[in-house]
Amino acid sequence: MSDKTPVKVSLVTEPLGILGSLNAARRNVLSIIPEIATRQPMVSGRTGKRWHMVMDPGALREMLLERLDIYPKSLVTKNLLKPAIGDSLFIAEGAHWRWQRRTAAPVFSHRNVINLAPIMTAAAERSAERIAAAGDRAVDVAEDMVRTTFDVIAEVTFSGDGMFDSDAVHRGIDNYIAEAGKISLLDVLGAPDWVPRPGRLLFSRGAVSEMKTVADQAIEARRQRGPDGVPDLLDLLLEGEDPETKRQMNTAELRDNLLTFIVAGHETTALTLGWSLYLSAIDQEVQKRARAEVHRVCGDRPVTGDDVANLPFVRQIIDEALRLYPPAGMVSRTAMADDTLCGREIRKGDTVIVPIYALHRHHMLWEDPDAFRPDRFADRKSVERYAYLPFGDGPRICIGASFAIQEAVIILGTLLSRFQFTPVAGRDPDPVMILTLRPEGGVWLEAKPLGPFRPASAA
Structure with missing residues (x-):
């Protein structure tokens, strides 16, 4: 195994106060997590308003499954x-x-997801060709994974429809996240939803407005044209209806959900792959095992x-990357009623945070939690369910989890079988979360092409 500890976020050891928390959150949301959160079941405090961080699996089960209606997504998240x-x-x-969940769930059935696998395989092959073309130069594999997964999601969403300007959508998403998705002081102080956030308003009228217009036009064009070949996500959603009410999504509802799938379907998978390649590069034995598989x-x-299904060790690398670098490293809820968690009073209006980054590195839940050990997931039944939440859990578990895992295994398996990846000295990625946990500075690796595989019996 590797003698190198993977990069990690420096957590807080002293109270920051309101302005200190704001400044830290603008740089890296995860940097406001107290280090003690990796050792205690629950941590509480006040930064403008009362907050609680919950790391106890039993309490998380109560929040995410048993009392879901008491803990909806926070105003900060919605803002x-x-x-x-x-x-x-x-x-x-x-x-x-x-009703939206009932309508969309069949879209991500195993049959529909497996039907889209050839698109993932083709994108993985193109990625391998780009990396090979770099020759002796180091490659930012994180950037290439963003390109690769966006190619996949654009194709499976709109089937390469000529009416869909994927560059405009990609540009709108990136601009919004980079410029308008940062936490403001008004959010930290818990200001009401109706108080304007000027930066967010500016960008919602710019790149985001363009992105929505492009998507609306593509949806209306597809309504007129109808499906062609293997149904893509848009075809399936256009045909879908709530089995209870028979309600179907209108254009705005289709557009907002498709944009959600596009954001979640490429950004989070790209991050998982970038971190998986980084971790594989710092542990050559893990890389060799995956390649042999x-x-x-x-x-x-x-x-x-x-x-x-026949590449369990490649899947284990992905699972461990999701543990160490969960794309949604922190999620927050707003308590809608008085409650008790871990024997502690929760008041209506309190912010209740699930610091998934700290949960996944908790010393009471994981042995040597900061180490890269894919074999933790060799027996998935041994992993406590609510100690590992890369896709959330309960009724609101990520609807596209199986899609994301299939895509990640296909792409990672392809790349590890074609190249030997090694880190570039002095260019370790820096884990920084604004909206998602990204490798700031990129994941720069040297990629040595490998010759054709020859079974030992053919040698």
């Missing part, structure tokens, strides 16, 4: 995302969320959707 993705599945609550299953042919 950050609503200008870009509207009242879609990710933000909606109550009956409005339930892919060669044993696939030989020289491309990795396909049918291979995913």
Whole structure:
């Protein structure tokens, strides 16, 4: 195993206060997590308003499963995302969320997801070609993974529809996250939703408005044209209806949910792959095991959707990357009623935070929690369910989790079978979370192409 500890976030050891918390959160949201949160079941405090960080699996089960209606997504989360993705599945609550979830769930059935696997395989092959073309130069694999996963989500969402300007959508998403998605002092202080956030308003009228217009036009064009070939996500959503009410999504609802799938379907998977490649590069033994597994299953042919179930160690690398660097490293809820968690009083209006980054590195839940050990997931039943939440859990578990895992295994398996990756000295990525946990500075690796696979019996 590697003698190098993977990069990590420096957590807080002393109280920061309101302005200190604001400044820290603007640089890196995870830097406001107290270090003691990796050792205690629950930590509470006040920064403008009362807050609680919960790391106890039993309490998390209560929040995410048993008392979901008491703990909806916080106003901060809704303020950050609503200008870009509207009242879609990710933000909606109550009956409005339930009917959308019932309508969209069949879209991500195993049959539909496996039907989209050839698009993932093709994108993985193109990524391998780009990396090979770099020759002896180091490659920022994090940047290439963003390109690769966006290619996938654009194709599976709109089937390469000529009416869909994927560059405009990508530009709108990136601009919004970079410029308008940062936490403001008004959010930290718990200001009401109706108080304007000028930066967010500016960008919701600019790149985001363009992005929504592009998506609306593509949806209306598809309504007129109808499906062509293997149904993509837009075809499936256009056909979908709530089995209870028979309600179908209108254009605005389709657009907001498609934009949600695009954001979640490429950004989070790209991050997982970037971190997986970084971790594999600092542990050559892990990389060799994964490569041998892919060669044993696939030989020289491309990795396909049918291979995913037969590549458990590649999946374990992805699971461990999601543990160490969860894309949504922190989520927050607003208590809608008085409650008790871990024997501690929760008051209506309190902010209740799930610091997934701290949960996944908790010393009471994980042995040597900061180490990279994919074998933790060799027996998934041994992992306590609410100690590991890369996709959330309960009724609001990520609807596209199986899609993301299939895509990640296909792409990671392809790249590890084609190249030997090694780190570039002095260019370690810096884990920074604004909206998602990104490797700031990129993941710069040297990629040595490997010759064709030859089974030992053929040597």
